[in-house]
Amino acid sequence: CEPYSTTIALPLQQFIASLDKTCLPRILQVCSGVYFQGSIYELSGSEVCFSTGDLIKVTDIELVSVRCEDISNNDTFELPINHKGRVVPEKMPYSTVEEMLSLRPVGLDSCLPFAFNSHSEITLDNFTLGAGKALTVLSTEQREGEEGQVRCHFQGQQGASAEVVIPLSCRGEFYECESEECFTLQEIMSSPHLCSRRFCLNNTTMGDRSLVLSPVYQVQAIMMRKNVVKFPSSLEVDVLDVTEQCRDVTFVTPLSLTEVLSQPDESFPVMAEILESPESRSTLHCSWLPKLNRGQQLVFHRKGTTDMVLASSLKGRKAQQYFLISQEYGGRFRKRPREFSSVYELSVALALTPGLKVSVTRNIEEVVEEGLPALSVGDQLELVRCERVELACAGSKEQKQTVEALICQRIQDFNEEEDDDDEGEAEDNEKEELVLPLYMQGHFVEKLADSKKYKLKDLAKDFTLPLDVKVVSRDTELKADPLVGLSSLRLEGTVAEPTIQASFPHSPEHCFQIPTHWLSMSVCFTKDPLPWPTDQPPKIHMDKVTEVTDTFYYEFRKQGGSDETPPPRPPKRNPSTSTVPSKKVSSKSFKKAQSKTKNSKDLPDHSPHHSSADVDSDHDYEMVDETMADMVKRAQESVMFY
Secondary structure (H helix, E strand, O other): OOOOOOOOOEEHHHHHHOOOHHHOOEEEEEEEEOOOOOOEEEEOOEEEEOOOOOEEEEEEEEEEEEEEEEOOOOOEEEEEOOOOOOEEEOOOOEEEHHHHHHOOOOOHHHHOOEEEEEOOOEEEOOEEEOOOOOEEEEEEEOOOOOOOEEEEEEEOHHHOEEEEEEEOOOEEEEEEOOOOOOEOHHHHHOOHHHHOOEEEEOEOOOEOOOEEEEEEEEEEEEEOOOOEEEEEOOOOEEEEEOOHHHOOOOOOOOEEHHHHHOOOHHHOOEEEEEEEOOOOOOOEOOOOHHHOOOOOEEEEEEEEEEEEEEEEEOOOOOOOOEEEEEOOOOOEEEEOOOEEEEHHHHHHHHHHOOOOEEEEOOOEOEEHHHOEOOEOOOOEEEEEEEEEEEEEEOOEEEEEEEEEEEEEEEEOOOOOOOOHHHHHHHHHOOEEEEEEEOOOEEEEEEOOOOOOEEOHHHHHHHOOOOEEEEEEEOOOOOOOOOOOOOOOEEEEEEEEEEEEEEEOOOOOOEEEEEEHHHOOOEEEEOOOOOOOOOOOOOOOEEEOEEEEOHHHHHHHHHHHOOOOOOOOOOOOOOOOOOOOOOEOOOHHHHHHHHHHHHHOOOOOOOHHHHHHHHOOOOOOOOOOHHHHHHHHHHHHHHOOOO
């Protein structure tokens, strides 16, 4: 287009204030002006530079504040558009009734009635209205071919009231009467009539200063250099509207990833260029993310929704990791027994897994006074139900307290070699019922008889998540499978994630999935050719595992929500009692427990080491504050797991 059009140059503020949003987009050319900080200013972390001759395509405007100018000293300040203070019109004289009405808000009838008076007498035909008489406008009347007029009410002599019709052309010196009428800044800026008036802010700090109000917009625009910029309309530059002369000028169309998803399927595959790179603090932690820089070319192969599973590695010596795994992942999993560190966690798991059976992995000493039974390493427990039971109070056999407890059965193992004296007793007590208070700590592992290998999508479909698993065979289509080698994975939950299948032009066959809900960046489609011969698309190798950060994990859990109550606190001891004696685990019982441990496939490798540490302990079940706090924390976290 021509460097300058014949259009009159206007200050940006004036042009934007007169702009109708329905006319957007408009193409402006920068002429001259005074710039913030020279020719460059910074807004929201990005530098914006306007040079003479630059073309700017205005795509949107948003009213954000109002600039107030004090006419007495030319001081200026800004108020946010949602300012809650009172803004009242300044009292001013009008030379005709029509002028006074023209400066009322749009939709005059909705603002009626309002009152005014005349500084001098008004003569109407054979009727004269005295000066200062208050007239209340009731309605406006306009008949075809006749002059418009207003119907007014006034109070006559001796309390009598009357109505009078006054033509709009009636001349004089008119003033609006004092009233409680006030407007919001939004109402004033929405009315061309109110915008031309002066106003006062009724507050103690501003007094009755007379102010001229003008709108300040945030302008969203595209520049020829592919910048997406936002700037205030108060920027002191002059512009020309050159829309008509620049019809053939091509501006890129910036698209958010959400907008890319809304594009028709036939738009793909397509080349794209990154205009704004993702934020540095992303919820993703994958190899391709650091390469998504401004100006980087991408191939967008397709868009759609991908069924995924969020998984986490178990806490250990290494930092915990989190993954989004496509349900098309080709590796195989085997279920792993879950581990529990309290009876409360067992009760939560029982609600999701009826008939749950567990093995004890650490000795627990009996505390008769608190109703806590002894458990030995290798004991097999079948969980039955939760109910409220009566137990003796700590330090008092006479007093009782009602607590939530887990009812379970201890299952005898007849494969063991037992003394003759024990065989008859074992047969009589094939299943011994136990009552375990929910506040009781312990160490248990789930008993599993299932050694089948599963696909990920089958696990997500056939089992209730969360679920502990281990990868037993890798996905052969992945160059490097990050899940192989992890001792255990917890499948947290499933999600249908909107994704864009993308790759870099130098290796278009190696694709990754961009989860658009969790990544924010701006791109534009380009007309560059696809990086493969026409009608010969490459064979795609999809990266089906995306590592994510702990921020992603906690946001995922937050969205899932939980109404579970925290675990109960253990009973308080009677201060007058000394340490309650506890029942020790006999050497014979420990030998039996060790035998059970050796025969149990479900116990973790470290269980025997834990048991040896607990055998000779004189510690009873009373917990110190730190132990209780640790239990509460673990149990609260487990609400989301089981």
